[in-house]
Amino acid sequence: MRARIVRSVVGLLLAALAFSGAGFSVPAYAAPTDPQIAIASSSAGEGEEVDLQLTGWSPGVLVSVAVCGSGSGSSSCAMMAAAQAVPNADGDVDVVVVVAIPPDPCPCEIRALSVDGGAESVAFDVEGAEIADAESEAQPAPPQTAVLEGTVRLAGDASWREQFALGGSRVVTIAVTNTSQVATEQGELDVVLGRNTRSGDVALSVDIPSLPPGGSFEVSGQIMIPAGFTGKFVVYVVGPGSLDSIASTTLQSWAVLGAAAVAMLLAFGWAFAGLRHPSQRSRAVRFVERSSLGLVVVGVVLLYVTLH
DSSP, X not given: OHHHHHHHHXXXXXXXXXXXXXXXXXXXXXXXXXXXXXXXXXXXXXXXXXXXXXXXXXXXXXXXXXXEOSSSSGGGXXXXXXXXXXXXTTSOEXXXXXXXXXXXXXXXXXXXXXXXXXXEXXXXXXXXXXXXXXXXXXXXXXXXXXXXXXXXXXEOOOOHHHHTTOOEEEEEEXXXXXXXXXXXXXXXXXXXXXXXXXOOEXXXXXXXXXXXXXXXXXXXXXXXEOTTOOEEEEEEEEOTTOOSEEEEEEEEEOOHHHHHHHHHHHHHHHXXXXXXXXXXXXXXXXXXXXXXXXXXXXXXXXXXXXXX
8 A cells, every 4th residue: 555655656746747847868768859649539528548659759768648728837737647657668658548627728638748858749628628718818918118228428527626525517418219119108307316226316307208119319418416426426317107227327526636635634734743843833834824825726726727
């Protein structure tokens, strides 16, 4: 009794392995190139036996045979009633299948699968089985989604204000194209300035018309760089009703002069604190005054160049 249960469990496991497509190779034989199924009767009722003859299969490789419904995969087959057989040296074997109503409705078939990848099926009518309604099985096509793709370009150089982290501006040009088969909706394109394409603040919003399939749109505008902005940032474009980036580019702004001024003042302070003699401190103070005046002159020159 125990041996019979073990053989049944092993048979079901091997059948499930074959029908799941997770096959393995048998070293002695190659996978079958033209497996065939010959069936004695093309229809039968539940519980009746059907004789089949398998030819052209891999010798010595387990083949599982089951009645299956209209679906794909082992979930559409009556696996509990599946039969297993091992072809002889010529690749032939006779199989008897007990007809069971499969989980999926008909049109049905008898499928044979071997664990080395061989597969064949033949149409079979299960008497009394449910037949799928062609209209109910037809799945409506999923609604198509409009897709925008594009580029974003920046123009302009860092101003003296950005050198001191006081803010600035850039000219941004956005070009988008509708690459889908449906028209896009009218809406807004948002230009976002952030550390990555999932964060940041909207720097510019522009109206975009509805675009037909293949239609394009280009627009330019100015984005303001806020005070305190320094380092490497991402400028990206978000389309109407979406959180995904359509296009992106990087923007770098480094407060070089501001950092240099702070470093210079810190160095002067450290050096001044180390001076002991009053005359040395007096000379250091005069040096600091002249250096500060130099920074002011540089700032004025940069301001003049920027404004003219």
